[in-house]
Amino acid sequence: MAMIDTQPVKGTRDFYPEDMRVRTWLFGLWREVARRYGFEEFDACVLEQEELYIRKAGDEITAQLYNFVDKGERRVALRPELTPSLARMVLAKGAALPLPLRWFSIPQCFRYEQSQKGRKREHYQWNMDIIGLGSVAGEAELMAAQVEFLTLAGLNCAHGHSDVVIKVSNRQVIQHFLEGLGIGPDRFAAVCVVIDKRDKIGPAAVAAELARLGVDEGASRAILALLETTGLAEVAAKVPADNPGLIALTELMALCQASGIAHLLSIDLSVIRGLSYYTGTVWELFDASGAMPRAISGGGRYDRLLESFGGASVPMVGFGFGDVVITDILSERGLLPVLGRGIDDVVYPLSAVEFPVAARVATALRRQGRAVTVDYTCRRFRHVIERAEKDGAKRLIVLGGNEVRDGVCQIRHLGGEKREERIPLADMVGG
Ligand code: HAM
Numbered sequence: 001m002a003m004i005d006t007q008p009v010k011g012t013r014d015f016y017p018e019d020m021r022v023r024t025w026l027f028g029l030w031r032e033v034a035r036r037y038g039f040e041e042f043d044a045c046v047l048e049q050e051e052l053y054i055r056k057a058g059d060e061i062t063a064q065l066y067n068f069v070d071k072g073e074r075r076v077a078l079r080p081e082l083t084p085s086l087a088r089m090v091l092a093k094g095a096a097l098p099l100p101l102r103w104f105s106i107p108q109c110f111r112y113e114q115s116q117k118g119r120k121r122e123h124y125q126w127n128m129d130i131i132g133l134g135s136v137a138g139e140a141e142l143m144a145a146q147v148e149f150l151t152l153a154g155l156n157c158a159h160g161h162s163d164v165v166i167k168v169s170n171r172q173v174i175q176h177f178l179e180g181l182g183i184g185p186d187r188f189a190a191v192c193v194v195i196d197k198r199d200k201i202g203p204a205a206v207a208a209e210l211a212r213l214g215v216d217e218g219a220s221r222a223i224l225a226l227l228e229t230t231g232l233a234e235v236a237a238k239v240p241a242d243n244p245g246l247i248a249l250t251e252l253m254a255l256c257q258a259s260g261i262a263h264l265l266s267i268d269l270s271v272i273r274g275l276s277y278y279t280g281t282v283w284e285l286f287d288a289s290g291a292m293p294r295a296i297s298g299g300g301r302y303d304r305l306l307e308s309f310g311g312a313s314v315p316m317v318g319f320g321f322g323d324v325v326i327t328d329i330l331s332e333r334g335l336l337p338v339l340g341r342g343i344d345d346v347v348y349p350l351s352a353v354e355f356p357v358a359a360r361v362a363t364a365l366r367r368q369g370r371a372v373t374v375d376y377t378c379r380r381f382r383h384v385i386e387r388a389e390k391d392g393a394k395r396l397i398v399l400g401g402n403e404v405r406d407g408v409c410q411i412r413h414l415g416g417e418k419r420e421e422r423i424p425l426a427d428m429v430g431g
Contacts, residue, residue, distance in 0.1 A: 011113070011121025021339040023124070026153075026323060027106055030126040033149045034104040037141065039128055042103050044085035046110075050075040052084035052309075057189035057276030060197070064111040066121075078110035081320060082127045083277070083302070084309075090131055091311040099132025099314070118294035118325045126297075129318030134303070136248050138317045139281045140255035142299060146285060146321065147261045153326070154335040159263045163333075164296065166264050168252070168283040169271040171300075173235060173245030177226055181219045189276035191215065195223060196272040229269045248280060277302040281317070287329055296329065297321035340392035344370040347397045348384050354399040357425065361397060361409065364429045389414055397428070 008014045015023055034041065050067045053059075067077035079085060082105055090097060105127045113119050128145055130138040143166055147157050155163040175188050183191065194209040201209075203224065210220045229235050232249060239246055249267055256262040273282040280301035287296065299319025306314045330336045345365055349358035355376065362372045373391075375384050381398075388396045398410040408422045 009121075011115040013120065013122065017341075018339075021341075022327065022336055023323065025337055025339060026327065027124075027126075029149055029152050030104075030106060030321070033145050033152065034128060036148065037102065037128070037145045039102040039104040041105060042086075042089070043105050043107065044079070044082070044089060046079055046108060047076050048079045048085055049088075050077040052088060053077060053080060055189075055276050055308075057193045059193055059276050060274050061111065064113055066110045066112055079107065080109055080111045081275075082107045082109065082125065083129070083275075083305070083318065083320070086127070086129055086131075086318075087305045087309055087311075087316070090314065090316075091306055091309055094311075097131075100138075101131040102128070103131065104128045118292060118328060120324055124323040126321040126323075127318055129316060131316050132314055133317070134315040136252040136281060136301075137255055138315075139252055139283070139299075139301065140259060140261075142317065142319055143256060143265070143283065144259045144261055146297060146319065147264060149321075153330060155330075155333075157261070157264060162264055163288055164264060165266050165286050165288045166261075166283055167266050167268040167271045167286060168249065168281065169267065169269045170245035170248050170252075170281050171272070171278055172248065172280055173239055173243055173269060174223070174226065174272075176243045176245060177239060178219075178223065181215075181222060183215055183219065187213050187215075191223070192272050192278070193274060193276050195227065196274045198224070198227075227270045227272075230267060232267050235267060235269065245280070252281060273298055273300055275300075275302075277305045277308065279303045283319070285321075291332070292325060292329055294325050296325045342371055343373055343388075343391045343393040345372045345395045345397055346384070346388040346391070346393045347372060347374045347399065348381075348388075349374070349376070349378075349399045350401060351378055353401060354404055357404055357429075358399050360429045361399070361425070367430075385412070385414075 050065065053062055053065055055062060061080050064080060065077045067075065070076050086103065106124055107127065108122060109125050110122050113121060115121060128142055130142065150164055151157050157164060171192060175185065178188060178191065190213055191210065194206055198206045207217060207220045226238060229238055232253060235246055235249065253262055253265065256265055271282055271284050278300035280303065282300035284295040285297045297319055301317040303315040304313060305316060306312065347358045347362050349355050358374050362374050365372045385396060393414055396412040396414060398412065403409055404425065407425050409425055409428060411421050411423055413419050
């Protein structure tokens with residue numbers, strides 16, 4: 001019979017145990033940071049109602065859906081992101097939820113994207129969201145949490161030689177600028193989606209798509225020129241002092257100063273983000289060296305998503321932090337930990353006659369909380385010890401026929417120590 005294709009589905013990954021150890025380590029850091037910031041973990045199903053992702057602004061994510069009609073004629077999709085599920089869950093509970101909420105999750109997400117460095121068709125995404133807080137203190141707290149994670153992971157976030165940069169903008173800067181050009185809020189989300197694509201499709205295609213939205217050539221040029229603006233002073237020079245986006249960015253900078261991360265922020269109006277639901281602050285985290293062109297993570301304020309789902313307006317802000325880019329960056333910098341299997345003892349019965357006593361010894365050791373495997377292969381000592389050492393076991397407990405008859409077992413300490421001792425079996429199995 002011909003062998004099946006052993007490759008995972010294009011753009012998806014297998015996690016062999018050694019990969020899984022790294023993933024568990026990464027998720028552990030994410031959970032630890034979320035705990036330090038007082039966030040509660042939640043989840044939803046990977047299968048969602050398709051309509052949650054259908055947005056009229058033309059978001060790219062809608063075109064990338066893994067969607068189908070199920071056997072009950074429901075239009076469903078594998079979630080490409082968690083935010084709409086979060087909004088649905090908040091809406092479902094309504095006033096029963098004590099706001100503000102601080103929730104986090106590590107969902108697996110699916111997007112039918114062109115698979116390339118930093119982008120797969122499936123990824124895990126650490127999300128932290130604050131629900132019911134309109135102040136940019138929320139953004140500052142979320143950015144500080146991201147920096148805390150990066151520091152725990154071993155990246156340098158100190159002043160002067162940081163490995164990362166947080167590029168920040170606020171969509172209201174542009175929204176109010178557009179209003180000045182006669183482009184109202186009804187067209188704003190769609191304009192954002194178009195201008196976010198400018199690196200991909202080029203200025204001519206952007207101008208053409210903007211023209212379709214009724215934005216004339218002069219306005220297009222003015223918008224694209226404004227996007228070149230970096231730094232708070234330059235923004236302040238280009239927009240009126242009462243521009244709400246400028247005011248929010250100024251406040252955010254002051255709060256980030258207080259939490260010691262302001263040196264990592266770079267105000268950069270070129271950051272738009274491709275999701276149409278963002279209404280205020282938007283930010284993306286990048287590798288400062290420029291070696292990794294993809295954003296490490298992205299977030300923003302989305303105060304009207306619940307309204308768009310038919311609910312009352314509730315301010316929300318959060319970020320999504322994928323596992324793919326950060327794992328690549330940590331790996332390239334030699335920062336991924338070398339993680340062993342965590343085996344404490346290998347119990348080695350020399351023949352099947354000693355299997356019952358081996359099981360008793362293993363049971364007793366496990367009750368003490370030790371990680372134990374029993375080597376039931378009855379293969380040669382050399383092979384058993386080689387494997388035990390490779391697995392990082394601390395002790396090999398040899399159960400030979402003669403020793404068992406004499407009521408003892410032989411313990412060989414592995415690793416640095418390499419000594420042997422004979423111990424009464426009664427001591428091993430707890431009398
Ligand atoms: P996003 O920018 O689409 O935002 O994704 C957030 C992060 O997820 C990206 O910066 C990247 O780390 C990772 N990511 C996205 N797509 C892929 C992919 N195809 N392969 C690998 N990694 C990927 C959102 O999804 C928002 N829902 C985030 C959010 C939460 N905003 C507010 N709360």
